[in-house]
Amino acid sequence: MMIGSSDPEVHFQQNEIDLLYTFAHQAAIAIGNAKLYEDSLAKIKQLTTLYEIGKTLSSTLELDALFKKALELLKERFGYAACGILLVDMKKDELYYTQIMGRDLEKSKKFRFRVGIGGITGWVAKTGEPYYAPDVSKEPRYIAGESSSNRRSFFP
Secondary structure, eight states, X not given: OOOOOXXXXXXXXHHHHHHHHHHHHHHHHHHHHHHHHHHHHHHHHXXXXXXXXXXXXXXXXXXXXXXHHHHHHHHHHHXXXXXXXXXXXXXXXXXXXXXXXXXXXXXXXXXXEETTTSHHHHHHHHHOOXXXXXXXXXXXXXXXXXXXXXXXXXXX
């Protein structure tokens, strides 16, 4: 907040300064409360999505339908451009797409990632640790694909 006067002869009185301090303090509290409210709404959105995925998990035994519904919910609720589910081919020690949203599944099925060495995805499969990449183009393990500029990714 900035308060000023174009007249160099005008000086703020102490009661005006005190009032401005009080106003600024109240404004800061209001801004903080608004941020907390926005954060709460985002958390509610996440929890609602997880609840709906959990509901779907318990309502079907068909994996393809389950994966597709889970990805639809993630894409719809969080606005992801693309998201996919990969499984491990134990015989070949590779990951492969079993379901994907935002990309062509048949084209994506040809991509395989070696566990441990196949980019970030392969590394996550080996370590079992989730990994957040704010900008995958800056990640040495990242394997660039189609239209990958300025992409953020989370690998659970």
